[in-house]
Amino acid sequence: MEGIIIQNISNQYKVVNEKDEIKICTARGKFKKDEITPVVGDKVEIENDVILRILDRKNYVKRPRIANIDQIVFVVSMKEPKPDILLLDKQLAFAENLGVKSIIAFNKCDLENADELAKLYSNVGYKTIQMQAKNRIGMDKLKECLKNNVTVFSGNSGVGKSTIINGLFNDNITEEGLISEKNKRGKNTTTAVTLYELEENTFIADTPGFSTFDITEIEYTNLDKEFIEFVPYISDCKYVGCSHIYEDVRECGVKIALDEEKISKSRYENYKKIYEELKEKFKRRYN
Ligand SMILES: Nc1nc2c(ncn2[C@@H]2O[C@H](COP(=O)(O)OP(=O)(O)O)[C@@H](O)[C@H]2O)c(=O)[nH]1
Ligand SMILES: [Mg+2]
Ligand SMILES: [Zn+2]
Incomplete structure (x- = not known):
């Protein structure tokens, strides 16, 4: 029988099987020798509560450790805290690199209008949702995107x-989020990455301790391909491996597109910042 791992604590795995039953399983010893450890999100073959095989992974994230994610919802607050667009662009690049879909949820739209940002990112090509999680506005639209x-x-x-996730699960959970299985001292006891089943075949991951994802794996020379709206213009650059930063504007398709306002200034400026940051990291690692 096949199933999906929804939680892992040491060698104990919670698996939801095809009949939608939750089984507590152990992993066959052999995985360790092959240096493949089953992780949350893995599709597995189980028999008598033992994991026999890990099916091929679509993708794998190291921090937080999780496999086979389909999409990431990037929550951006319009106020308190202010939007962190550099972080958003970094994370969008990460998602592209990983090969997963991105959805941008602009939250706290009761405090500040998000029309302009939503327009910018839908022009880039991303799905955007304007939300007021506190007032349950935008929740249905989001829920629709989560299916399957x-x-x-x-x-x-x-x-x-947490407000969004709690809202999705109809406030059936504590203040700290769906995560909190609080102990008597009021501390969270569950620190493990966990998948929660919203409805059949629809899972939400909670990744305690990880508010964002690690981007260091992108090589700075490939960053341009992760800025999806740059891609059609890269072939217009005169030199292969154009950084779109140091080259003359007449020789760079991306810079021309920027001048013609086909690429937004804010995205381009963030591209430059992230490029320099990744380059710096690369140098530190290899020099
Ligand atoms: N004004 C406003 N406040 C919100 C909204 N959604 C959440 N908040 C508040 O923002 C604060 C942080 O929310 P929380 O869900 O804990 O954020 P998290 O740290 O990302 O999990 C809480 O006080 C929420 O009540 C919203 O749509 N509008
Ligand atoms: Mg939270
Ligand atoms: Zn260029």
């Missing part, structure tokens, strides 16, 4: 992730 997917939420502390 494994979705993780990302965004700085305070942007409204």
Whole structure:
């Protein structure tokens, strides 16, 4: 029988099987020798509560450790805290690199209008949702996007992730989020990455301790391909490996597109910042 791992604590795995039953399983010893450890999100073959095989992974994220995610919802708060667009662009690039869909949820639209940002990112090509999680506005639209997917939420502390997730699960959970199985001292006891089943075949990942994802794996020379609206213009650059930063504007398709306002200034400026940051990291690692 096949199933999906929804939680892992040491060698104990919670698996939801094809009949939608939750089984507590152990992993066959052999995985360790092959240096493949089953992780949350893995599709597995189980028999008598033993994991026999890990099916091929679509993708794998190291921090937080999770496999086979379909999409990431990036929650951006319009106010308190202010939008962190550099972080958003970094995380969108990460999602492109990983090969997963992105959805941008602009939250706290009761405090500040998000029309302009929503327009900018839908022009780039992303799905955007304007939300007021506190007033349950935008929840249905979001819920529609989650169907039949494994979705993780990302965004700085305070942007409204827990409010959104609690709303999706109809407030059936404590203040701290669906995560909190609180102990008597009121501390969270569950620190493990966990998938929660919203409805059949629809999972939400909670990744305690990880508000955002690690981007260091992108090589700075490939960053341009992760800025999806740059891609059609890269072939117009005169030199292969054009950085779109140091080259003359007449020789760079991306810079021309920027001049013609086909690429937004804010996206381009963030591209430059992220490029320099990744280049710096690369140098530190290899020199
Ligand atoms: N004004 C406003 N406040 C919100 C909204 N959504 C969440 N908040 C508040 O923002 C704060 C942080 O929310 P929380 O869900 O804990 O953020 P998290 O750290 O991303 O999980 C809480 O006080 C929420 O009540 C919203 O749509 N509008
Ligand atoms: Mg939270
Ligand atoms: Zn160029």
